[in-house]
Amino acid sequence: MKSQYIKEIFRSFVQQDKQKFLENAYALISDEKKLNHQLFANELKDIIEQADNKLNVVQEVDYSKRYRKGIPIPRDNEKGFPLLELKEFNLGWNDLILSEVKKTHLHSIEKGFWNKEILSSYGIKPKQKILFYGVPGTGKTLTAKILSCALGYPLVYVRFDAIVSSYLGETATNLKKIFDFIENGKWVVLLDEFDVVGKQRDDHYEHGEIKRVVNNFMQLLDSFNGESLIIAATNHEQLLDPGLWRRFDDIIHFELPDEFEREKLFEFYFKSVKKVKLDYHKLAKLSIGLSASDISQIVSESIRKMIIENKSEINMELISDIIEMFLKRKKLEPKKI
Ligand SMILES: Nc1ncnc2c1ncn2[C@@H]1O[C@H](COP(=O)(O)OP(=O)(O)OP(=O)(O)O)[C@@H](O)[C@H]1O
Ligand SMILES: [Mg+2]
Structure with a gap:
């Protein structure tokens, strides 16, 4: 295994692929730790963390119990910006004012996760892919934050418009990197401004590339097998491809308060x-x-x-x-x- 990682580290240098370098470097460090080569592993880790902006790398301290340590935050190849942000909050269901019916509905998503084992004995999984839609300022983002607190999973915040507008050719790669990242832990993943990627495939004004991106996204969503809760949020639901609607386990409409x-x-x-x-x-x-x-x-x-x-x-x-x-x-x- 070690020789494989070293080869990839060399390759990443030649290809100038920082993401690949970090992935393999951390995998090597993790293996060295398992072999009880603590000192060597720590030296390697220090070298990376001194060279790299610390914020590029998920901090072990905060999230160590919930996922494999030291996974680098994926970045856009073209412009180098981080594709996601990790956030934690201190919020509860009482911070959300909605109708009782809606709150109970939202609460049931959380309960699904608590009853994962019982559900699986019936061959069922909790609802893991949810679409929130509705006008601005009605609590879509707030609810995602509350669910993250309720489940004790950090929030992975992904701004879709940034990913898509960065450079169209890179979009599919970026999406893949995000899904690879989230497979590694338990998160509440908020895909915000989601309509950008969900644009109707027959939208005449769009470049053919976006259609490929939608197809690609649907495949990623279908094959997602992690333990996280994925929430896509939009206030332009009419722009979403009908094929995408079907991919969600639940669709929740956020309305203006009565x-x-x-x-x-x-x-x-x-x-x-x-x-x-x-x-x-x-x-x-x-x-x-x-x-x-x-x-x-x-x-x-x-x-x-x-x-x-x-x-x-x-x-x-x-x-x-x-x-x-x-x-x-x-x-x-x-x-x-
Ligand atoms: N249902 C709600 N109950 C209590 N406060 C709310 C509610 N909805 C929104 N707020 C307040 O408004 C702020 C902004 O709301 P939020 O970001 O959740 O809106 P949104 O639906 O995600 O809007 P957008 O579509 O623009 O992203 C929240 O941080 C909170 O202070
Ligand atoms: Mg929002």
Whole structure:
């Protein structure tokens, strides 16, 4: 095995392939450790980590229990940027305001993972490939973060538009690298701005390359056999290829909050603010058409205003003006294509 890794390390030097170099170097280090050559393994590791920006390599300390140590974060060959980011949060289901029905539905995804063994005795797997769609600011990304906390799996964040626009010829390679990476551990993988790769294959304006990318992505999704939860999120669901829809185990629509949910959102975001005299029910009536994200921003804006303008409290007048401003802004927003 050792000679194989060394050959690949030499090859990667000749081909100037940093990704290949890191993969093989870490595989060699791992083998040396297994052979109890700790000192040598550590020396090799130090050499790499001194040379490389430490952020390029997944830090062992944070995630060591959950996956094979020292896997390098894949990068785009052409421009060298990282294809994914690893993130951890501290959030719970209480941070999400949605209808009970929707929350129960989302919660069941988590429960599927906890009941993996029982499910497998029936020959079934938990739902692992989920599509979130809906207008901006309704909690798609937030839910992915919450699921990552609930399951104790770090979030792998992938911005699809970056991968696709980088250089079309490289897209398939990038996708493959991402899937290879996620096979190595348990993650909640968020494929954000997913519509870029999911563009309809018969879209006349698109270069033929994107069609190949879609096919390629579908194959990767079909053959995915890891233990992670994969969430694709989009607010342009109409651009998705019908073939892609069928690949998901579940499809969840995120909607704008109704009056009851808006009331809850105002209460939730104001809960830690003291000087507040507000009729939440009325605020809910005033904010028709606004998203959860708008409401959280309105609350921040009202606190900012109270402080900057030296007001003693946040009252209905102050916040109504801000809501009005957001409603106007909403009308000016470009419509969905
Ligand atoms: N359902 C919700 N409950 C509580 N807060 C929410 C909810 N939805 C959104 N927010 C707030 O708005 C912020 C932005 O929401 P989020 O990023 O989840 O929206 P999104 O649906 O992913 O939007 P986009 O389509 O633009 O990516 C969140 O960090 C949170 O503060
Ligand atoms: Mg989002």
